[in-house]
Amino acid sequence: MAELTTAKRDRLRDGSFAYIDKDGERHLPINDESHVRNAISRFDQTDFEDTGAKHSAARKIMAAARRHDIEVDDSSDVAKAAKR
Numbered sequence: 052m053a054e055l056t057t058a059k060r061d062r063l064r065d066g067s068f069a070y071i072d073k074d075g076e077r078h079l080p081i082n083d084e085s086h087v088r089n090a091i092s093r094f095d096q097t098d099f100e101d102t103g104a105k106h107s108a109a110r111k112i113m114a115a116a117r118r119h120d121i122e123v124d125d126s127s128d129v130a131k132a133a134k135r
Contacts, residue, residue: 055080069115070108073100079108081115088121095128102135109133 060080065071069079069090078097079090090112099105109132116123123130 055082055086069111070097070099070104072104079112081112084119084121087112087115087119091116091121091123091127091129094132105132106135 060077063077063080063082065077067080067082068077069081071077079093080086081090094109094112097108099108109129112129113123113133125131
């Protein structure tokens with residue numbers, strides 16, 4: 052995975068993250084292919100505030116996966132959450 056230093060992470064726009072919690076902390080960067088793959092694999096390890104936030108994050112990850120031509124198994128947690 053491409054290195055994302057603190058400085059580089061801080062320069063990313065909010066839209067480059069699948070989830071931003073109520074405190075403004077940004078989670079699951081989706082700025083490039085390797086980070087999208089990582090977001091897919093770590094999706095079920097992320098604590099979301101509610102099901103709406105989880106659904107929204109899943110849809111953002113799935114959209115990023117399509118942009119990067121990444122196939123996501125329909126049985127994966129992220130794919131299931133995106134459909135709910």
